[in-house]
Amino acid sequence: MYIKGALLLRCISPIDQDIPYIQSVLLTIQQAQTSLQPYPDLRKEIPLVVVDHEVIKHE
Amino acid sequence: MSELCFLTASELAPLIESKQLSPVELVKELLDRIERLDPTYNSYITTLPQYTMRQAELAEKDIMKNSYKGPLHGIPVGIKDLFYTKGIRTTSGSGMLKKFVPEYNATTVEKLLNAGAIMTGKLNTHEFAGGLTNINPFYGSSRNPWNPNYITGGSSGGSGAALTAGLATIATGSDTFGSIQIPSAMCGVYGLKPTYGLISTHGITPLAVSLDHPGPMARSVADLALMLNVMAGHDGKDSTTVRVKIPDYTEGLNKGIKGLKIGIPRYFLEGLAHDVEALFKKAVISLTSMGAQVTEVNIPELQMSTYIGYVVMTSEASNFHYEMLQSNQEGYGPDVRILFESGVLIDTVQYLRAQQARRKIVDALKKAFEKFDVLAGPAMPITVPRFRDDWVDQNLELIRCCMPFTAPANVSGTPRLTVPIGLSSDGMPVGMQLIGNHLCEGTLLQLGSAWETAYKSGKSFVGKPRL
Numbered sequence: 001m002y003i004k005g006a007l008l009l010r011c012i013s014p015i016d017q018d019i020p021y022i023q024s025v026l027l028t029i030q031q032a033q034t035s036l037q038p039y040p041d042l043r044k045e046i047p048l049v050v051v052d053h054e055v056i057k058h059e
Numbered sequence: 060m061s062e063l064c065f066l067t068a069s070e071l072a073p074l075i076e077s078k079q080l081s082p083v084e085l086v087k088e089l090l091d092r093i094e095r096l097d098p099t100y101n102s103y104i105t106t107l108p109q110y111t112m113r114q115a116e117l118a119e120k121d122i123m124k125n126s127y128k129g130p131l132h133g134i135p136v137g138i139k140d141l142f143y144t145k146g147i148r149t150t151s152g153s154g155m156l157k158k159f160v161p162e163y164n165a166t167t168v169e170k171l172l173n174a175g176a177i178m179t180g181k182l183n184t185h186e187f188a189g190g191l192t193n194i195n196p197f198y199g200s201s202r203n204p205w206n207p208n209y210i211t212g213g214s215s216g217g218s219g220a221a222l223t224a225g226l227a228t229i230a231t232g233s234d235t236f237g238s239i240q241i242p243s244a245m246c247g248v249y250g251l252k253p254t255y256g257l258i259s260t261h262g263i264t265p266l267a268v269s270l271d272h273p274g275p276m277a278r279s280v281a282d283l284a285l286m287l288n289v290m291a292g293h294d295g296k297d298s299t300t301v302r303v304k305i306p307d308y309t310e311g312l313n314k315g316i317k318g319l320k321i322g323i324p325r326y327f328l329e330g331l332a333h334d335v336e337a338l339f340k341k342a343v344i345s346l347t348s349m350g351a352q353v354t355e356v357n358i359p360e361l362q363m364s365t366y367i368g369y370v371v372m373t374s375e376a377s378n379f380h381y382e383m384l385q386s387n388q389e390g391y392g393p394d395v396r397i398l399f400e401s402g403v404l405i406d407t408v409q410y411l412r413a414q415q416a417r418r419k420i421v422d423a424l425k426k427a428f429e430k431f432d433v434l435a436g437p438a439m440p441i442t443v444p445r446f447r448d449d450w451v452d453q454n455l456e457l458i459r460c461c462m463p464f465t466a467p468a469n470v471s472g473t474p475r476l477t478v479p480i481g482l483s484s485d486g487m488p489v490g491m492q493l494i495g496n497h498l499c500e501g502t503l504l505q506l507g508s509a510w511e512t513a514y515k516s517g518k519s520f521v522g523k524p525r526l
Contacts, residue, residue, distance in 0.1 A: 015393075025369070029369045036412065036416055045419065046418065
């Protein structure tokens with residue numbers, strides 16, 4: 001129900017056959033998320049994001 | 060004379076430069092071969108026989124006039140169908156783009172053509188590069204020339220198949236979560252995913268912008284170096300490209316590897332199939348006997364790679380495809396749609412947490428590269444799979460299985476070379492990945508070249524399949 005609702009909220013019509021697979025991918029991600037547990041201070045790290053050096057210049 | 064189709068660019072270039080071999084002769088041979096064999100391997104989505112022959116005639120004319128452009132002049136190159144080609148349809152492996160004809164070339168295509176390479180056609184890819192099987196419901200799946208009952212791996216599977224079957228001399232690939240590594244390993248060829256930003260992504264359909272790495276694929280390490288010489292460099296049209304002086308990557312190829320320090324992360328030794336484990340162990344022994352200092356190393360941060368790979372890839376892909384998912388979701392193959400729809404459901408905290416964890420991995424690898432020149436591991440934990448009927452499940456399972464082995468170099472933006480290390484008991488290639496520090500492609504190519512020389516003289520040499 002959550003997956004269907006969340007997709008509808010984003011204006012994407014859920015396809016019934018996809019739901020168990022999406023659930024499986026999200027479960028894989030949830031399981032992989034346990035690998036972050038040894039790093040409780042992760043939230044203090046600066047996220048590594050794409051910085052456009054043509055826009056943000058340091059010279 | 061079909062052996063001509065298996066010569067490398069490095070072998071062909073002196074013949075072409077000295078006018079012993081005409082590009083027309085080479086291309087004619089190759090086009091005949093494509094016509095004869097590609098109905099089996101389906102490595103091309105679009106072939107361009109007339110265009111290709113015309114380019115070969117122009118190259119021959121230039122060379123006869125002593126206007127030789129360099130080692131890629133007259134060399135046939137297959138272009139992955141994710142790369143824009145001016146006036147030539149570029150499907151990205153998608154049924155929705157079957158009529159899309161770009162008005163400009165991808166920067167890398169432009170560079171290769173300016174260097175005199177001759178485009179043979181557009182190579183098969185997993186739809187929007189969103190998978191590792193290269194099973195494509197719109198254009199048919201590429202088939203592995205070692206045994207057509209087996210997959211090629213993807214998403215640069217057409218590139219892997221074409222190189223293996225002698226249907227292209229060199230090829231382009233792109234890698235977001237293993238799309239150069241996996242087909243290179245499964246097809247027994249060489250592939251280089253360079254440092255993030257070393258090669259422009261301009262004019263290449265994005266999958267996940269912060270993970271996309273275009274790169275060369277070939278039948279020899281020297282050819283990868285020749286291609287990288289042309290493909291690398293800052294591009295004003297891609298602000299993620301790095302401003303660095305591009306060295307001549309062919310220079311260090313013969314230096315050998317005596318004293319080179321290679322670390323084997325224990326992380327890469329978990330859950331290996333028997334054949335993969337045995338061949339990798341054998342490769343490590345060979346590297347040691349070649350003079351490298353090989354030791355195991357613990358890099359616990361690598362455990363986070365799978366989480367980061369999934370979260371960043373699916374969410375960035377869903378961002379690019381968001382409107383099309385809303386308006387035409389039936390236009391996607393189900394396996395790719397499922398991945399992209401999953402990405403829509405990743406929340407901001409998960410995405411940013413993945414990017415925070417990514418910094419940890421980059422820092423951990425930087426620390427590892429203070430001790431080691433290169434890190435090595437198997438390219439994938441399993442041997443090449445056969446085609447299955449449940450191809451949607453197969454793609455998602457293969458991603459789950461391979462992501463721990465592909466994500467470390469993709470999320471850290473470090474360069475990775477994939478080389479063949481032998482054949483499994485069912486006669487299919489097995490590969491090894493070599494990861495270097497940022498912008499240390501030269502070291503990887505040096506190691507790869509030494510490996511290739513030793514390997515080709517050894518008993519476990521993959522060679523080429525009986526076609």
